[in-house]
Amino acid sequence: MKGESFRKGLRDGIPIALGYFAVSFTFGMMAVADGLSIWQAVLISLTNVTSAGQFAGLEIMVMNGSYWEMALTQLVINLRYCLMSFSLAQKFRRDEARGHRYVAAFGVTDEIFGISASQPGKVSAFYNYGAMCVAIPGWVLGTLAGAISGNLLPDFMMSALSVAIYGMFLAIIIPPAKKNRAVLAVVAAAMAISLLFKVIPLLKNVSSGFVIIITTLIVAGAAAYFCPVQEEKQSTEAGEEEIMEKEINHA
Secondary structure, rough: OHHHHHHHHHHHHHHHHHHHHHHHHHHHHHHOOOOOHHHHHHHHHHHOOOOHHHHHHHHHEEEEEHHHHHHHHHHHOOHHHHHHEEEEEEOOOOOOOHHHHHHHHHHHHHHHHHHHHOOOOOEHHHHHHHHHHHHHHHHHHHHHHHHHOOOOOOOHHHHHHHOHHHHHHHEEEHHHHHHOOOHHHHHHHHHHHHHHHHHHHHHHOOHHHHHHOOOOOOHHHHHHHOOOOOOOOHHHHHHHHHHHHHHHHHH
């Protein structure tokens, strides 16, 4: 069971790794261009694994920002991962050990959370391990390749690489949205609320990190209220054991 979950995670993580490679390639090039060494850029990607957080952090380092500014910025941008972790904790099997939950928490990204949440029924932490084993190396190797390449690529290719992650998001959300109207409604609502933050003058000043948090709370809360997911039934084996125990007690 664990081996099967791990292998499935590996397969599902390959598209994520390819998308990560393209995006982190850009980060590696920008980091070296802004004065960081190759190993510093790689270390940042290895220990953070967050595109928005790393790009924002790089800008703060270049501008000689304070530690408090860095900490607050990362908190705002990455606070959504707390919400994802809470949700994923309910998605894991009930008998999953705490140690596995903690290790899997390190690899919680938008994309890995997306493929985990879209799996039917409960998910094993080994599924996340499989996805992490290809996705994280893809992110780190992309950073390394970009840092080594420097500024050799033309601007039009840099622009093409910067939109690769959006194609990866579409590949994650479209299949489940086709099968489930609730998922489709959640995606549409999230897009609509995000658009409001872009076009309404009063909302334009809200940071991108808070936009993600607010959108997630509103959409996820509405989906949980109007389209609740029933607790999955016990497995056949557990059910049979319970029936046998009742028969023994009755006898």
